[in-house]
């Protein structure tokens with residue numbers, strides 16, 4: 184597979200189904216599924232077959248388009264009724280992963296733009312609305328490619344040939360559309376002859392670092408070394424890390440950033456060892472309605488992900504309790520800079536974030 188895929192989430196040519204790569208089967212199997220069913224779409228996000236905040240947003244936009252067309256063809260021929268039915272379905276899809284803002288962002292954009300289209304277009308029909316929604320979903324996808332490229336450029340300007348980078352979870356092309364966010368500077372650097380040495384946290388419990396990040400970087404010819412999460416300290420102490428690059432699922436207005444659980448621990452370690460800690464993500468990941476990280480809802484997941492998944496036998500007794508938060512919030516004071524598609528934002532974040540939105 185090309186290491187810069189854009190087609191791991193796409194819409195079928197007839198617009199009647201969404202096609203996605205099952206990321207939960209990687210790196211062992213490359214399996215694509217196609218569906219037009221809302222429940223299957225919900226499950227694909229819930230099971231992390233489709234994962235990574237921007238990728239979930241793109242997928243949701245295509246789901247919106249596919250469901251609209253399906254409802255129209257099944258007899259919903261009144262445009263206002265179609266909007267109402269699609270809104271209700273998207274409300275359900277939005278519950279599949281609460282932490283990443285990109286899911287609700289993409290759904291809101293599709294619905295708002297759809298309503299605007301109806302208001303502004305004389306003689307609009309359900310058919311033309313469905314056509315408009317498919318084009319809007321494609322625009323979201325194309326914008327994501329542009330946005331990743333810009334983040335990659337800004338991120339690359341902060342490192343130099345030979346640097347060691349530590350990353351957590353997977354914020355590469357699979358999590359977006361192309362280049363990725365946290366892996367963007369590394370892949371762009373590779374294209375330009377800037378060799379970066381990457382240490383990838385395996386990222387317990389679902390192993391996105393092992394299964395996806397090392398897979399993407401290895402396939403791209405990047406020098407990648409896989410470590411267990413609890414090895415980050417020894418690697419940092421040895422002087423092999425010059426910067427940490429991580430993705431983000433929701434950034435609050437004060438700069439607090441939610442990302443895969445374990446990220447905040449990496450930031451604390453980086454502060455201890457005096458290593459810059461960069462959060463990379465598009466402006467659309469900043470939720471200005473969310474004042475601080477305390478207001479970010481953290482998804483809690485099943486205990487079998489800790490006790491059983493990826494083991495041949497359960498690793499704890501059935502009665503043992505587990506706490507399995509999927510994300511944590513890194514305090515803005517630990518973040519050296521937030522690298523967005525609109526530039527590099529530094530503290531005080533309230534101000535730099537406000538300016539980025541205004542500018």
Ligand code: MRU
Pocket residue numbers: 231234235236237283351352353354355358359363364365391429430431432442443509
């Ligand atoms: O649970 P996941 O695998 O979807 O978590 C992904 C992350 O935490 C990423 O860092 C984040 O979504 C940004 S992806 C560009």
